[in-house]
Amino acid sequence: MPEGIRCSDAEREQVRSALYAAAGEGRLTMDEVEDRLARREQHRYRHELASLTADLPAPEPSTPEGWRQILAAAGAALAAEIAALRGRRRLLIALTVLIGLLTTAAIVAGALHGFGPDGFEGHEPGALDHGHGG
Numbered sequence: 001m002p003e004g005i006r007c008s009d010a011e012r013e014q015v016r017s018a019l020y021a022a023a024g025e026g027r028l029t030m031d032e033v034e035d036r037l038a039r040r041e042q043h044r045y046r047h048e049l050a051s052l053t054a055d056l057p058a059p060e061p062s063t064p065e066g067w068r069q070i071l072a073a074a075g076a077a078l079a080a081e082i083a084a085l086r087g088r089r090r091l092l093i094a095l096t097v098l099i100g101l102l103t104t105a106a107i108v109a110g111a112l113h114g115f116g117p118d119g120f121e122g123h124e125p126g127a128l129d130h131g132h133g134g
Helices: 009-024 030-042 046-050 066-084 088-113
Strands: none
Touching: 009 030, 009 046, 009 066
16 A cells, blocks of 8 residues: 555655745745644654645756756755755845855956856866967
8 A cells, every 4th residue: 555655764864855846936934834844753654744745846857957957056055055044143144154265266267267258158178278389
């Protein structure tokens, strides 16, 4: 009987991630996320767990490549973290740290790869043109 299958900790974690991602996309409020997370801990079976995300769209199957994959993963993590933050002070601290990290990453990437008309595309780490004319 499929409804009698118990859910695992990994499946509960997938639901948590999906709820935070939905909040980051503006599909759920933090109150809704907290309510569903509380119910998640009470559910024991897969069909009960599935009811917590039944009204949310399924994750998109496409996988970005290269730098886009890294940026997509960072963006998803950031959306989940911002959705989880409470209070303006923690949000301000998180945004300040994020801006500092992104600025540092941009400086390092520019120094290592340079910026061309295609952005980062076509630039591989270690493939620097030193321009020595001899």
